[in-house]
Each structure stands twice: as structure tokens, then as C-alpha cells.
Amino acid sequence: MTRDGETPHAVVPPATALEPGIAIKGVWHRYGTRVALADVSLQVARGEIFGLLGPNGGGKTTLFHLLATLMPLTEGQVELLGYDLRHAASAIRPHLGVVFQHPSLDRKLTVYENLRHHGHLYGMSGQPLRERIQVVVQRLGLTDRRAELVETLSGGLQRRLELAKAFLHGPALLLLDEPSTGLDPGARLDFMAYLEYLRDQEGVSVLLTTHILEEAEHCDRVGILHQGRLVAVGTPDELKARVGGDVVVVQTPDPAALQRQIHERFGCAPIVVDGSVRVEMAHGHTFVRDVVEAFAAQIQAVTFSKPTLEDVFIHLTGHRFWESGE
């Protein structure tokens, strides 16, 4: 621990290498009387990309700020890389790489200057820092842009530089708050590919928060945070398996009436979400045929799909993903 400054690449003391990246137990957080986190417990393994999915206001950013050592932990236990967050925050910081939702770059400095400034803050300097910057800019495809002012870079490149910065000092744990905010879908995929690269090549553990469902699909495991509670944790496939087969959504002028009729006729339990009737069931394709035959006059449209994470969210909370938080 005393040699952090000289060994920016050496990441974790061996004694703690077997500890999970993140272990959260029974964490609560309140802003006055409003509960932002309610009894949240989860673990992130070494070398895992964990996505914390939830609508805005669901508690993601609160948890992120706690983990990033920016807010005191009031209730519960958190260990990062085996260190107790409450008592050893300053021991954790050198091993933590953080990407914020809002850019933390200095727009008036060049790519290289931003990285050098960051390296100095982490106790790196001189030749080792120069070499490390070279490695990182090359890895993230920023070598040609080294001398350019950050304000002249595209949004995608700026996000990439954020990642380069967070990774410069060789952290064992990366925390990212809505990392792909403002990126188009292509750049978002690129960004996820870089995270996967860091996981595979450097064994980095990653926790990212997101409200973008496609982004969560790329995580090894996903936790769904809704109104401060962790309502589900699992791989994207495990979560989708909970939905119980296929998803059939029926558009109709009178959803309440159709909901009742479908229930009476087929014995299943449709729900009304956002003005349409929704049924989760195995062999949804035959149900589509049956329901159209039975209620042709009332139906405007029917969609049939394999469950997505949005369906998981609806299944667990009874809300559409987008309307529930905003």
C-alpha cells in the first residue's frame, strides 16, 4: 500500500485479490425523509461487468456516489476490493477508476494534458507516466488526438477519453455512472466493447449504472433498481426467463374490457400497461392466433415478441420503464 505512487499498474494487494470487487450488504440511504436506497445488497465479482439498471430517480446515482467515496455511508456495509468503505475510503481511492455522468475533463486542456493532470493526482509522474499515457491512448484509439483540445473532440471521443482517464492509473475497479449518456448507438457499442476488453485483458471489475436497456443487455449481470430497492439480480437471460415465455401486447380502444374478456376466455392473467393489454405466456404464437380470432373486432394491433429487459422491468414492477421514473 505504501508504494502506490511508484506502482501505478500494480493494482491490488495480493491478500485481497480473492475478495469480491464489490460487496454491498443492507445499505440504506435517505435524503431527509425520502428513501433513496432501501436495503440494497449485491455482489460484483472480480472481472465482472455488472449493470445497475433503473429509471432516473431509482437510486442508481446515490449508490454510485456512495461507492465512489463521494458521500458518507450512513447505514449498511460496503466492501470494495476487500476494503471497508466506511473506514478505509482513502485506501480504496487509488484502486478506483471513476467515470461520471457529466464530463470531468478540462475542455481547455489537450487530451494529453488531461491525462497527465490525472496521472499527477494519482501520484504518477515522469517517464512511467508518459509511457502509461502512450499505452492508454493507443488502446483507446486516441493517439492521433493527443495534442488536440478536448473541446474540439466529438462527444464519442470525449467519452472515450473519460474512460482512458479513469483507467490510466490501473484501477482494479471501474465505476461508471451512465457512461454512454449522449452517445449514438454505434459509439455506445464501441464503448461497451472497450469495457469488455478491459475486463478480459486486465481483469477489471466494472459497475455501471444505466437507464438504457440495450446497454444492460451487454453486461454479465444486471441488477434492477426500482424506487430504491433492488428488485432483481441475474444475467440478462436469467432475468428474461422470469417473464415466463413470450410477450403478447394487444392494442385496443378499451383495454380494461379486453383484459377482463381475455381472462374469462383463456384463464390467463393479462395486465394493462400504458393503455394496452399485455400477456406473458409460453407458446405466445398460438395465443396470438386465438386472441385475434376471438376478439377481432376489438383489436387494433397485436405484437408478439421474446422478452426484453424492458419486459422484465414491467413484469417486476407493473410499470413501463420510461414512465415510472420521469
Next chain:
Amino acid sequence: MMQSFDDKASHALRRAALAVLTLWWREMTRFLRQRSRWGSALAQPLVFWVLLGGGMQASFRPTDVPAGTGYMEYFYPGVLTLVMLFTAIFATIAIVEDRREGFLQGVLVAPVTRTSIVLGQALGSTTLALLQGVLFLLLAPLAGLHLSLGALLLVVVVLFCIAFTMTNLGLIIAWRMRSTQGFHAIMNLLLMPLWLLSGAFFPLTGVPLWLLWVMRCNPLTYGIAALRRSLYLAHPDAVGAVPSLAPALGLTVLFGVVTLLAAVYTARQSAL
């Protein structure tokens, strides 16, 4: 055991120095790249000096200022201090913007103590203020002041202390602020009166008793006094009735230290 403790201490000190230095360097680089900032702290005091100095010249007849001292000359140290004040204000506004735009959050999660962060910010702003102050010193002959090298060095030391104190005051406010609008309000209510009631604008003599005490309690009064004493190092008689150099300078240094401690305390209490 002792050896390893010393190693640890010197290692920690080196890291702290590196952090302070890199934060300082960033302030310099940003300033050099934002040309619009170059003149901003100089132009307004200069206009004040020329217009107010010229306008008040005829009616300025204070009791305890030696005969023959025009208002342009009397006001010169005040304007020099105003340059420090404005630069400190601009620099601390930049820190509020750092927070708003997100740069500061990256610094706050780094393994750097708040003390280092505050020192880096304070020394950065102070350097900028000092650079502009020295530039303004070139105009001293226009005020009828001719400085020896010794006086010049002393003036620079005093300006450093004044700028450092001002910046720390700015930082104490900036670390509590979320928006720059709030900062402007506080500046008008606190920092400007601090300057107005320091003997920069008018002497302490002949003012009502309550005002005299306000001015006596104003830390900046002693900064201005130290500045006048250094500017007139060779002609102490020409200064008029202001505190003498040693106590004035001592108090100015003391206020610098106290405001720094207060700024560090404020930064430590600040969550994000």
C-alpha cells in the same frame, strides 16, 4: 522503524506537492488559453483609477495625508488591491464552474487530500493575481511613485499576502456555492465592502466613530497599510496616519493563514 516513518512522510509530502503543483499548473494553462480573461482583471481597476482619480483630485483634502498627495497617488495602492480582489474573484468563480461542469468531481475522487486541492487552487489564483498586480506596478511612476528594488520586492510580498487572503475568502464562499449567480451576490455584499472600507478608497481619519471601528476590524485595512508602507519605504513621512509596517504585515500574514485554514475546513465539510 523511524526510517520507514520518515520515508512514508516524505513520500506523502512528495505526492501532496505533485498534486498542488499540477492543480496550479492547470490554472496557469487555462488562464493563458483564455485570452478574454487577460485584460478583465486589469481594465476595470484602471478605469476606476483614471476616472475616480481624476474626478476626486480636486475635492480630496483629508487631514492626515501629507500635503501635496493627489488623489491619483492616494488611490493607487487601493487600485492595486482592487486588481488582486478582481483576479481572486474571477479565479474563484472559475472554481464554481469547475464544480458545475464536473471537473472537480474527478479531482474529489482522486487520492488527494482536500488540503492539497485547496492549496493548489489558492496558489494558482494568487499567482494570477500577482502577475496582473506586477503588470499594474509598471504604472507606479504615473502615480508619482518611484520604487527602489527593495521596496519593489516588499510590495510584491505584500501583494502576495493580500491576493492569497482574498483568494482564500473566495474559496470559502466558492466551496459552498452551486451556482455563479449566488457568488456574484456574495461578492457584492462582502468582498466589495471589504475593499471599500479598508482605507483603499478614503482614509480612516475623519470618518464617524462606528465606521472607524468597522474599518479597524477589517483585515484588509492592514493589507492596504502594509502596501502603503512598502510603496513609501524610503519616505515613511509621506504615508500619513496608517499602522506601521511590521504589525500591518504581521496581521496580513496572519489573516492569510487563518483564511487558508478556514478554506481547508470548508472544503473538508463539502460533500460533493
